[in-house]
Amino acid sequence: MKNFTFYNPTRIHFGKGQIAKLTTELPADARILMTYGGGSIMKNGVYEQVMKAVGNRHLVEFGGIEPNPRYETLMKAVEVVREQKLDYLLAVGGGSVVDGTKFIAAAVDYQGDPWDFCTRGVQSKSALPIGVVLTLAATGSEMNAGGVITREEFKSKRAFGNPLVFPRFSVLDPETTFSLPPRQVANGIVDAFVHTTEQYLTFPAEAPLQDRQAEGILATLIEEGSKAMEQNPDYDNRATLMWSATQALNGLIGMGVPHDWATHMIGHELTALHGLDHAVTLAIVWPGVMRVMKEEKRSKLLQFAERVWEIAEGSEDERIEKGIALTDDFFRSLEMKTRLSEHQIGSASIDLIVSRLENSGMKKLGERGTITPEKVKEILTERL
Amino acid sequence: MKNFTFYNPTRIHFGKGQIAKLTTELPADARILMTYGGGSIMKNGVYEQVMKAVGNRHLVEFGGIEPNPRYETLMKAVEVVREQKLDYLLAVGGGSVVDGTKFIAAAVDYQGDPWDFCTRGVQSKSALPIGVVLTLAATGSEMNAGGVITREEFKSKRAFGNPLVFPRFSVLDPETTFSLPPRQVANGIVDAFVHTTEQYLTFPAEAPLQDRQAEGILATLIEEGSKAMEQNPDYDNRATLMWSATQALNGLIGMGVPHDWATHMIGHELTALHGLDHAVTLAIVWPGVMRVMKEEKRSKLLQFAERVWEIAEGSEDERIEKGIALTDDFFRSLEMKTRLSEHQIGSASIDLIVSRLENSGMKKLGERGTITPEKVKEILTERL
Numbered sequence: 001m002k003n004f005t006f007y008n009p010t011r012i013h014f015g016k017g018q019i020a021k022l023t024t025e026l027p028a029d030a031r032i033l034m035t036y037g038g039g040s041i042m043k044n045g046v047y048e049q050v051m052k053a054v055g056n057r058h059l060v061e062f063g064g065i066e067p068n069p070r071y072e073t074l075m076k077a078v079e080v081v082r083e084q085k086l087d088y089l090l091a092v093g094g095g096s097v098v099d100g101t102k103f104i105a106a107a108v109d110y111q112g113d114p115w116d117f118c119t120r121g122v123q124s125k126s127a128l129p130i131g132v133v134l135t136l137a138a139t140g141s142e143m144n145a146g147g148v149i150t151r152e153e154f155k156s157k158r159a160f161g162n163p164l165v166f167p168r169f170s171v172l173d174p175e176t177t178f179s180l181p182p183r184q185v186a187n188g189i190v191d192a193f194v195h196t197t198e199q200y201l202t203f204p205a206e207a208p209l210q211d212r213q214a215e216g217i218l219a220t221l222i223e224e225g226s227k228a229m230e231q232n233p234d235y236d237n238r239a240t241l242m243w244s245a246t247q248a249l250n251g252l253i254g255m256g257v258p259h260d261w262a263t264h265m266i267g268h269e270l271t272a273l274h275g276l277d278h279a280v281t282l283a284i285v286w287p288g289v290m291r292v293m294k295e296e297k298r299s300k301l302l303q304f305a306e307r308v309w310e311i312a313e314g315s316e317d318e319r320i321e322k323g324i325a326l327t328d329d330f331f332r333s334l335e336m337k338t339r340l341s342e343h344q345i346g347s348a349s350i351d352l353i354v355s356r357l358e359n360s361g362m363k364k365l366g367e368r369g370t371i372t373p374e375k376v377k378e379i380l381t382e383r384l
Numbered sequence: 385m386k387n388f389t390f391y392n393p394t395r396i397h398f399g400k401g402q403i404a405k406l407t408t409e410l411p412a413d414a415r416i417l418m419t420y421g422g423g424s425i426m427k428n429g430v431y432e433q434v435m436k437a438v439g440n441r442h443l444v445e446f447g448g449i450e451p452n453p454r455y456e457t458l459m460k461a462v463e464v465v466r467e468q469k470l471d472y473l474l475a476v477g478g479g480s481v482v483d484g485t486k487f488i489a490a491a492v493d494y495q496g497d498p499w500d501f502c503t504r505g506v507q508s509k510s511a512l513p514i515g516v517v518l519t520l521a522a523t524g525s526e527m528n529a530g531g532v533i534t535r536e537e538f539k540s541k542r543a544f545g546n547p548l549v550f551p552r553f554s555v556l557d558p559e560t561t562f563s564l565p566p567r568q569v570a571n572g573i574v575d576a577f578v579h580t581t582e583q584y585l586t587f588p589a590e591a592p593l594q595d596r597q598a599e600g601i602l603a604t605l606i607e608e609g610s611k612a613m614e615q616n617p618d619y620d621n622r623a624t625l626m627w628s629a630t631q632a633l634n635g636l637i638g639m640g641v642p643h644d645w646a647t648h649m650i651g652h653e654l655t656a657l658h659g660l661d662h663a664v665t666l667a668i669v670w671p672g673v674m675r676v677m678k679e680e681k682r683s684k685l686l687q688f689a690e691r692v693w694e695i696a697e698g699s700e701d702e703r704i705e706k707g708i709a710l711t712d713d714f715f716r717s718l719e720m721k722t723r724l725s726e727h728q729i730g731s732a733s734i735d736l737i738v739s740r741l742e743n744s745g746m747k748k749l750g751e752r753g754t755i756t757p758e759k760v761k762e763i764l765t766e767r768l
Contacts, residue, residue: 001398001399001620001623001624001627002399003398003399003400003401003402004396004398004399005395005396005397005398006395006396006398007393007394007395007396008392008393009391009392009393010391011389011390011391012388012389012390012391013389014385014387014388014389014390014639014640015385015386015387015388015640016387017387018387206620206623206624207620207624208604208607208608208624209600209601209604209624209627209628209631212599212600212601212603212604213597213600213631215596215600216593216596216597216599216600217593217596219596220592220593220596223592224592236385236590236591239385239590239640240385240590240591240592240593243385243593243639243640244593247593247597252636255398255627256398256399256623256627
């Protein structure tokens with residue numbers, strides 16, 4: 001096991017009716033910017049619950065944060081905060097709203113161009129406090145210190161991190177997800193699944209507890225994921241999916257072990273170029289990464305097949321392939337199209353992605369840095 | 385799943401050489417009380433590492449905190465802190481030292497008798513900051529906000545909790561455990577195991593992720609526990625045991641699910657009366673609780689047998705009994721004597737324990753409050 005530092009100070013209020021906790025969590029004299037997305041919170045009762053709990057505190061609304069939140073939009077919010085001297089951010093939405101709000105929090109007092117956070121790893125030295133009301137289980141952003149931002153003018157999608165942007169608290173009420181369209185529920189399941197595998201399907205690192213923690217999340221997502229698509233919203237099912245997504249990316253399972261993240265890096269390019277949902281890109285790219293990197297990941301792919309998919313029969317290669325194929329089937333059971341051609345994306349796009357990754361310096365992806373541009377081409381070609 | 389609030393702000397520095405992090409974690413002007421136990425840190429190099437990292441900060445040593453830390457001893461430390469106006473506590477040791485240090489931290493500014501924390505659930509409104517250098521993997525105290533204190537004059541062992549006593553940071557260097565006698569390593573494994581089952585072996589609560597997280601810890605402890613006794617200290621083995629013990633009681637697996645804790649409550653009486661090691665009492669009591677409460681725990685005992693012990697054959701009752709018997713065997717493989725008679729404890733003691741529990745108001749133990757004094761008698765009689 002490698003050395004690590006684990007720190008996660010976000011307070012989670014989980015369950016029915018917990019939005020009321022805003023009343024005690026928000027400072028009485030907070031001057032709040034409430035950020036949200038496309039306005040679904042106006043239709044599903046979340047807005048009313050938030051307003052009731054916020055009471056007569058000073059609150060300014062900032063809606064319209066997109067999926068894959070845009071730098072351009074967020075900088076407008078930064079201006080509002082600066083002009084109106086607001087001092088607390090309340091993100092009400094899914095991972096994009098939370099990610100975007102973290103960017104705003106860190107940008108407000110930063111002197112340069114905050115895009116530096118994403119391209120040069122700059123960490124601003126202060127950030128406004130953030131509270132979250134989560135309405136979509138997927139990214140884990142509600143309990144971590146990172147985010148992913150898209151700069152439209154460059155068609156560039158980049159991650160940033162800063163310990164100062166851990167939310168002070170996050171409210172996770174599974175009932176807020178009842179009104180989601182199935183596509184978004186499915187996106188969340190795939191996102192959490194691939195977050196987990198990025199920290200697990202690498203090489204053995206003498207970390208058997210972290211392995212079992214990751215396998216527990218994967219098995220749970222498979223079991224509960226299929227139920228989520230079968231039925232009308234069930235509270236316990238949505239609660240388990242929500243908590244699983246948080247656990248998949250709150251840092252815990254990734255402590256002391258190698259990380260991959262190539263599926264994400266390649267997927268980000270597909271979103272930036274073609275506007276595909278983040279999770280859809282993961283479902284496309286993941287089987288390709290596993291097949292092309294099979295030798296390097298052999299030991300963990302066998303463990304994954306055995307423990308997560310309970311595959312006991314067949315040669316090593318057969319078991320590995322069956323584990324990958326069952327995962328692809330699982331994604332497809334969530335109504336994901338996992339082939340590029342199903343999204344009308346062809347080999348010209350593959351060449352473009354490869355050259356974009358090269359130009360951004362991402363020539364050595366994966367847990368060993370062996371996913372070169374040639375390998376990316378092979379991976380995406382497998383997914384045509 | 386039940387509603388819950390999760391909050392755990394302790395920063396963990398895990399791995400070889402991490403004691404050096406004290407240099408940056410401790411405030412430069414801290415006036416420190418360093419607490420420790422019987423003095424093993426003087427022999428295994430931990431003391432030197434701590435002193436080097438503390439540098440020229442003001443530090444007062446307070447040794448001699450016992451296993452099952454005593455109120456009487458801890459109140460002496462409280463006096464030292466008050467008299468010398470110390471402002472930071474550094475616990476260097478195992479769970480007893482950490483528990484005792486939490487008690488000191490909360491007691492220093494408390495106006496009444498701090499024993500109120502244990503008997504009346506009083507929480508003091510302030511506490512000194514605490515840092516920890518852990519030298520024994522067992523109790524999880526390094527990453528939670530509770531402790532257990534023994535008041536010698538009453539032969540009474542009681543728990544307390546207060547969010548203010550979360551350690552600010554804990555250093556977990558597995559190498560500090562290399563010099564432990566096998567008995568203490570075994571104690572730690574059993575302690576972590578039973579912490580996990582107290583939060584898992586209850587009744588199904590629609591919390592499949594928490595179940596799998598608990599099962600992951602149990603399976604890991606079984607796998608790594610037997611290795612720990614077989615061989616000379618192995619870094620990765622000790623690292624996994626250390627991190628498993630922390631995960632067993634940092635709150636996570638207990639979120640949203642019922643808790644039992646009867647094994648602990650009964651075990652505390654055995655320690656208070658007969659001075660048995662805490663873990664030894666758990667190894668004695670646990671099989672009795674499981675057998676006597678079999679009907680109420682049936683569903684989870686079957687799941688435990690299947691998932692943790694991989695028992696697939698036999699009737700329900702046979703599988704349950706096999707799961708319990710294999711666990712008893714596992715404890716015994718760690719050189720624990722799991723029968724009262726092996727410790728020269730007989731039925732007179734059982735009657736005394738039952739009446740003591742009755743007199744302390746603990747008449748309804750277990751996840752449903754159905755472990756009555758009669759049941760406790762039955763449980764302990766099964767363990768003669």
